[in-house]
Amino acid sequence: MDLFTYSYSYAGGEKLIDTELYNSIPASDIRKKWFTEHNAEGEQYELTNWWKFYNSKRIMGNREWYDDEVYMRVAEMYLINAEANARENNLPAARASLKALLDERDADAATTVAAMNQDALLDVxxxxxxxxxxxxxxxxxxxxxYKKSITxxxxxxxxxxxxxxxxxKRLTFNIPEREITNNPNLGE
Structure with missing residues (x-):
């Protein structure tokens, strides 16, 4: 899905962000720019991920797929820490992790973190x-x-x-019956 590497996205296939999620991104959040680009006539492209994976040294440069695989980004580490601390009601630590991420993404939202209770922190x-x-x-x-529904x-x-x-149930991967039958270590 990386537009800047030779892939289906480069060749015209699009992976679009959900419009509801896109519309919920505050204008102050720099991540909103990940999904927007304008052509020469000023028309906005669809909600593709043009800039999320941008690397100017790699435009059409990785046709052999030899780049490193990124298994975890620093942002994910901050979110794991913030969520774990918020769930344990360690709100100062949760706020610190969330604020560290938001300081880089949305300075306006980062200023609101200090006043959040547990529920507000988990929502953000x-x-x-x-x-x-x-x-x-x-x-x-x-x-x-989070026990949420997605539309x-x-x-x-x-x-x-x-x-x-x-x-x-459609979102749960079933274990094949043969695996259950042949593996005594699996409980039902």
Whole structure:
């Protein structure tokens, strides 16, 4: 999905951010620019991830897919720390981690962290999980941890407007019956 590497995105396939999530990004948040670009006529492109993965030295440069694989970004570490501390009601530590991330992303939002209670912190941390790690494979487990429902946007290619609850059976990978039968260490 990296537009700047030779991939389906470069060749015209698009992965679009959900419009509801995009519209919820404050104008003060620099991450909003990850999903916008304007062409020569001033028209905005679709909500693609033009700038999230930008590297000027790599435009069309990685046709062999030899780049490093990034398994965890520093932002994810801050979010893990903030969420764990917020869930344990260690609010000063949760605020410090969240503020450290937001200082780099949205200075206006960072100023509000000090006054947040546990519920407000968890809500903001959840929003930042969705935004910061958009399209990086963290959405399903984040949704399940927070027990949230997700409604697909109208632009969704497969199921526009469909709502999924965190406990929807379609979002759980089943263990094959043969594995359950042949593995005595698995409980039912």
């Amino acid at each position: 941390i959840y929003f930042n999980w969705r935004l910061e790690l958009w399209a990086e494979g963290r959405g399903l487990l984040t949704m399940k941890r 697909r946007c109208a632009e969704d290619a497969m199921l526009p407007g469909s709502t999924y609850s965190y406990d929807d």
